[in-house]
Amino acid sequence: MRSKVFSIDFKSSFFIHPGSHPPPHYRERNLWKVSRSCVYRNFKLFALAAAAVLLLSSCGPRIITPSPSPERRPVPRTAPAPIQHGTAKPEPEAPQPRIVASMQLIDQAKTLLERNRPDAAISLLERAVSIYPANGLSFYYLAEAWFMKGNKDQAREFNRLAIRHFGKNSEWSTAVNEQKEKILNN
Amino acid sequence: MKTKSKKKARFFRNVMLSALTATVLVIIASLFYCYLLSIHIDERFSGRRWSIPSRVYSDSVILYPGQKLNQESFDARLKRLGYREVEDEPEHKGELRRKGKILEIYLHDLKIPSGNREGYRAKIRFDENRIKSIQNSLGEPVPILELDPEEIMLFFGPERERRQLVAIGEVPPHMIHAVLAAEDDNFYRHRGMDFRGIMRALYVNFRSLGVKQGGSTITQQLAKNYFLTPERSFRRKFKELLMSLTIELMYEKNEILEIYLNEIYMGQKGTVAVNGLGEAASFYFGKRVNELSVAEAATIAGLIRGPNRYSPYADALRCKERRNAVLAAMRNHYWIGEAEFQRAANAPVTAVGYEGYNKKAPYFIDYLAGQLTDLYSPDDLSSMGLSIHTTLDMEVQMAAEKALEKGLARLENHNPLLKRDDPQAKLQGAVVVMQPRTGAILAMAGGRDYSQSQFNRVTQARRQPGSAFKPFVYAAALDHFTPASLLSNMPRIYDFDGVKWEPKNYKEFPQEQVTVRAALSHSINLPTVDLAMRTGLTHIKSSAMKFGFSSLGAPYPSMALGALDVIPLELARAYCPFAADGILPYPLSLKEVADEKGRILQRRHMTVTQAISPAKAFLMSSLLRDAAEEGTAMPLKQWGITCPVGAKTGTTNDFRDAWFVGFTPDILALVWVGFDDGTSVGASGTRAALPIWAELIRSLPQYVSGDWFQTPEGVVKKVICSESGLLAVRGGCPYPVEEFFLAENAPSDMCPLHFARNPMKEVINEIKSFFNRF
Numbered sequence: 005m006r007s008k009v010f011s012i013d014f015k016s017s018f019f020i021h022p023g024s025h026p027p028p029h030y031r032e033r034n035l036w037k038v039s040r041s042c043v044y045r046n047f048k049l050f051a052l053a054a055a056a057v058l059l060l061s062s063c064g065p066r067i068i069t070p071s072p073s074p075e076r077r078p079v080p081r082t083a084p085a086p087i088q089h090g091t092a093k094p095e096p097e098a099p100q101p102r103i104v105a106s107m108q109l110i111d112q113a114k115t116l117l118e119r120n121r122p123d124a125a126i127s128l129l130e131r132a133v134s135i136y137p138a139n140g141l142s143f144y145y146l147a148e149a150w151f152m153k154g155n156k157d158q159a160r161e162f163n164r165l166a167i168r169h170f171g172k173n174s175e176w177s178t179a180v181n182e183q184k185e186k187i188l189n190n
Numbered sequence: 191m192k193t194k195s196k197k198k199a200r201f202f203r204n205v206m207l208s209a210l211t212a213t214v215l216v217i218i219a220s221l222f223y224c225y226l227l228s229i230h231i232d233e234r235f236s237g238r239r240w241s242i243p244s245r246v247y248s249d250s251v252i253l254y255p256g257q258k259l260n261q262e263s264f265d266a267r268l269k270r271l272g273y274r275e276v277e278d279e280p281e282h283k284g285e286l287r288r289k290g291k292i293l294e295i296y297l298h299d300l301k302i303p304s305g306n307r308e309g310y311r312a313k314i315r316f317d318e319n320r321i322k323s324i325q326n327s328l329g330e331p332v333p334i335l336e337l338d339p340e341e342i343m344l345f346f347g348p349e350r351e352r353r354q355l356v357a358i359g360e361v362p363p364h365m366i367h368a369v370l371a372a373e374d375d376n377f378y379r380h381r382g383m384d385f386r387g388i389m390r391a392l393y394v395n396f397r398s399l400g401v402k403q404g405g406s407t408i409t410q411q412l413a414k415n416y417f418l419t420p421e422r423s424f425r426r427k428f429k430e431l432l433m434s435l436t437i438e439l440m441y442e443k444n445e446i447l448e449i450y451l452n453e454i455y456m457g458q459k460g461t462v463a464v465n466g467l468g469e470a471a472s473f474y475f476g477k478r479v480n481e482l483s484v485a486e487a488a489t490i491a492g493l494i495r496g497p498n499r500y501s502p503y504a505d506a507l508r509c510k511e512r513r514n515a516v517l518a519a520m521r522n523h524y525w526i527g528e529a530e531f532q533r534a535a536n537a538p539v540t541a542v543g544y545e546g547y548n549k550k551a552p553y554f555i556d557y558l559a560g561q562l563t564d565l566y567s568p569d570d571l572s573s574m575g576l577s578i579h580t581t582l583d584m585e586v587q588m589a590a591e592k593a594l595e596k597g598l599a600r601l602e603n604h605n606p607l608l609k610r611d612d613p614q615a616k617l618q619g620a621v622v623v624m625q626p627r628t629g630a631i632l633a634m635a636g637g638r639d640y641s642q643s644q645f646n647r648v649t650q651a652r653r654q655p656g657s658a659f660k661p662f663v664y665a666a667a668l669d670h671f672t673p674a675s676l677l678s679n680m681p682r683i684y685d686f687d688g689v690k691w692e693p694k695n696y697k698e699f700p701q702e703q704v705t706v707r708a709a710l711s712h713s714i715n716l717p718t719v720d721l722a723m724r725t726g727l728t729h730i731k732s733s734a735m736k737f738g739f740s741s742l743g744a745p746y747p748s749m750a751l752g753a754l755d756v757i758p759l760e761l762a763r764a765y766c767p768f769a770a771d772g773i774l775p776y777p778l779s780l781k782e783v784a785d786e787k788g789r790i791l792q793r794r795h796m797t798v799t800q801a802i803s804p805a806k807a808f809l810m811s812s813l814l815r816d817a818a819e820e821g822t823a824m825p826l827k828q829w830g831i832t833c834p835v836g837a838k839t840g841t842t843n844d845f846r847d848a849w850f851v852g853f854t855p856d857i858l859a860l861v862w863v864g865f866d867d868g869t870s871v872g873a874s875g876t877r878a879a880l881p882i883w884a885e886l887i888r889s890l891p892q893y894v895s896g897d898w899f900q901t902p903e904g905v906v907k908k909v910i911c912s913e914s915g916l917l918a919v920r921g922g923c924p925y926p927v928e929e930f931f932l933a934e935n936a937p938s939d940m941c942p943l944h945f946a947r948n949p950m951k952e953v954i955n956e957i958k959s960f961f962n963r964f
Binding site: 100101102104105108109123124126127128130131133134135137138158161162164165168171 | 252254255256257303304305333334625626627628630770771773781782790793795796797798799800804855856895897900902903
């Protein structure tokens, strides 16, 4: 019964055809690539032998055998490695310069907000968003500017984005939550 | 005798009286005529003196250290902005010098609605297509540098004139002196007519037996240009004289000079007249009037007599001779010294150069004009001198146009059947590029050649999106399905309202079941229809409408495969939430409209609504990234796109439409390829549209950061069995994969297919059963 189930599973597994290799994305994602050796196919016959081998191997020094094929390299079973979707990132740009540039614009926008010029501030904050879209501060101050303009709908949308970017553990989370309350209560 | 003398005396008295009466009457008539003229002059001068065409500008560009850029496009941008290369250190605004990997630039003054900035010297250091550092003249780091926006077009009136107004206070003395030396050196002393000038002109003309010099004063020229026809008649000359005297009585000298300097015809830029000193300074030297050198001022002043004859673009030698004649006149009046004269007279005549009037971003301008005409009448646009600031990035626009033309030509070369002799029937394409968060439209190419077809395929076409619509089906299903859910890939006939429909896969996929992730990334039709039917078509339609589609028609099963009409711009916008935490931005093209004095009249801001939750948006971006890395958009890598990208292809029945939509967190672009009449393109979205997208994005390194989206709250990552879609049994499932789930519908059950095959567990069970025998 077990062998029958196994046989069906094996053939119906997506993209795995008899005699073919798994597609690349499965190869890359396979975290615990256990070779389908005869140990599986003749499980009952080898069960005791396997137990003995396992027990003995746990007593000996640990040897990591290099994989003959890099695509089927076994991954340690203890902690799954973070998945890499497809190929590795090609030298992602260090975010620092973008953050610095966007912070510069945000600082200018803050000054404009202090001078009660929300429209001019929004223009600068939009530039900050286009330079570095993941900077939560841009959204926080956009919410402030729209609130100053009396548009609570837009203030709420941008506050939501600020919350999303700051997360729970940020030093800004208190400020964005207070901003949320302010928008809701006014 | 006495009687005779009396008669004579009476006759003489009568004659005298008649003459006196006639003179008085002429004087009264002249005065009355002058009064009438003064009313006419006042009417013209007190209102708007000129029709100034409104100018449309691209967005300004921000540079910062660490930014990647396409050096070639950047250089071209500087040239379009009128920066001229010099050999020495830049001393004037608008000059630049290259020294290896360093660019020294003296920036123009920046005048944009969001604020003005004085031009300053900056040093930009490059390092392999990246800005390494930016410093000011003191060596201090500059965190951001804003380049001026580019002029895209002018809303001309019937007169087709370019003019930049200058106030007399902005005009430097040497420029005024040059004009006076060239045209009317006695201007500040005469009262509209200069007898000395007329005598001198008569003498010069008599000596040379021809018309070498005119005797018209600046005021007379103004009267002639501004009010009168160019006919040569005594009546016109008399009218001109009276008018100039009247003008002199009514206005101060400086006011007259200011009007004159803004009025005079200074040359021709293609089919458009260049008028006034401000425009001439920009057209010939790429400078503002107050930045002109003495030599340049004399060149411009020399042009007044014959703008096209003495133009540096027409004949540099003749231009130089004329310039030096003006310089000599300036020296003779002691307005410049001998040393200055020598320096200026020996300077070469170097004009900045100009681009002819090829229409820039014509489809975008049409789209923009549609919005502007709701705000302003065509007359206002051609006369009020508005500054219209847009979201367009000319670098992106040019890259989009180039990639589209190249891609379509390549398709035609590969398949000659696609070639058409009739230019109206040619293979067409459309590209729109947006910033997914702000909704700013960076580029729009609504067709292959605007001169052949003005139909904007980005904003006016309604085409079937095919598989490019599938993401909206999957997004609607995410409440009940996960990326690991299994869908049926079995052929099935659907009966909907009595109509039978049997969808088919584009190519064969032998599996009976596929996961949601694989179905979308490989764009498999049967599981998509299965998902749509299980989700509910009405729900899919209502969910898709949240992505900003104006209409989607009645919900039919074929909707799942994109058998409905959409406007490409709406489709591009609808993809934005996948690239922007679920927010749907309003597509922005117009940013600000300012009047001549820089006061903001209209302003458009980025406005957003939430189309889907950030968690669902993240899941969708993850699914679409798979399409780029392992699915239908995999050839992106062959085209040099190695950064993380979310993408979807689309191909409609009989290859009528080929689509490609791709995005990163920074940029989103849609490409459509097809024939206007629906003839088959003979190629899929992957083959026809993908290469255009790839070439476009590859040429825009400044918009490709290489970043990807951070996992938001509400999304969890689990290791699942790729066969069952449930939690993987460690050591049991042969192909465990990590998968993202919404926290509320993440799987909690272990994989039943491999649960019993946990070898350790089975060994323990075997040992237990072995011992149980005893």
